[in-house]
Amino acid sequence: MVRPLEHALRAARxxxxxxxxxxxxxxxxxxxxxxGEITKxxxxxxxxxxxxxxxxxxxxxxxxxxxSPIVVKRAADLGITHVFQGQHDKRLAFQELxxxxxxxxxxxxxxxxxxxxxxxLLQVGFAVAVPTGHPEVQHRVHYVTKAGxxxxxxxxxxxxxxxxxxxxxxxLAKYFA
Numbered sequence: 001m002v003r004p005l006e007h008a009l010r011a012a013r014x015x016x017x018x019x020x021x022x023x024x025x026x027x028x029x030x031x032x033x034x035x036g037e038i039t040k041x042x043x044x045x046x047x048x049x050x051x052x053x054x055x056x057x058x059x060x061x062x063x064x065x066x067x068s069p070i071v072v073k074r075a076a077d078l079g080i081t082h083v084f085q086g087q088h089d090k091r092l093a094f095q096e097l098x099x100x101x102x103x104x105x106x107x108x109x110x111x112x113x114x115x116x117x118x119x120x121l122l123q124v125g126f127a128v129a130v131p132t133g134h135p136e137v138q139h140r141v142h143y144v145t146k147a148g149x150x151x152x153x154x155x156x157x158x159x160x161x162x163x164x165x166x167x168x169x170x171x172l173a174k175y176f177a
Contacts, residue, residue, distance in 0.1 A: 007143040010126040011157075011164035014058060014109040016082075016101055018094075018120070019154060021064040021071055023113035024130060027150035040070050043150050049158030050078045056167040059101060063093045065116055091119050111157055112137060113149055128157055 022028050025046060031039045050060055061082035062075055068085065075083045082100065084093035098105065109126035110117070113133035118140065121127040127141040130149040138144050143160070145153040162168040 007126070008160070008164045010142050011109065011161045013107055014126050014161050014165075015103045015107040016059045016061060016097065016109070017053060017157070017161060018061045018063055018097070018108060018110045018124070019080075020110075020112045020114075020117055021062060021068070022066060023132065023149045024111050025062075025071075025074070025150060025154060027148060028113065028132065029150075038066075038068065040068065040074075041150065042074055043152060043154075045152050046150070046154035046158075047074075047078050049155035050080065052171040053158040053162055054079045056162055056165065056171055058161060058165075061097055063087055063090050063097070063110075063120070065090070088116070089119075090116065091123075094120050094123070109157070109161065111145075111154065126161075128153075 019025050025042055026040045033039055054060055060080045062080055063084045064071060065088050071085060072083060082097055087093040105123045106125035108124040110120045110124045111128040112121050113130050115134055115136055117137060121141055128143045129137045129141040130145050130153045132148055145156045147153045147156045159168060162171050
């Protein structure tokens with residue numbers, strides 16, 4: 001586990017913040033409706049955190065193993081411009097993201113929860129897991145959130161990155177005007 005000062009230094013270098021979906025942007029539950037379609041529930045605090053960090057110049061992305069039209073809708077609502085779905089080998093999408101954005105792996109943060117996320121978590125400069133994540137994941141990241149996936153973990157990381165980069169107060173300023 002990384003010392004607190006070290007994870008703040010890592011967060012300060014993030015230019016692209018990447019999210020897994022199930023278990024990170026959601027609580028990991030899969031609910032099927034009467035037609036057999038999967039529904040997902042997202043947390044509003046996470047959404048505002050993503051919108052705020054986007055305005056600071058940090059780009060945001062989704063890399064998910066599943067395909068879901070609701071994820072495309074949620075990403076559009078929040079201003080997440082890089083969305084990769086159906087990525088069972090997330091390294092391929094990650095490489096494409098690096099090429100599109102021109103950043104290095106060291107300048108990326110990634111929030112994951114399960115072993116499918118390990119290939120990216122082991123490459124990025126700021127690796128984050130949620131507290132309900134698999135133990136193999138939690139032992140290999142730089143930071144484990146206090147809030148759960150789909151319950152504020154993403155907002156916690158967005159706030160942490162903005163604080164580390166000195167943009168948090170600027171992001172909040174419009175709400176105090």
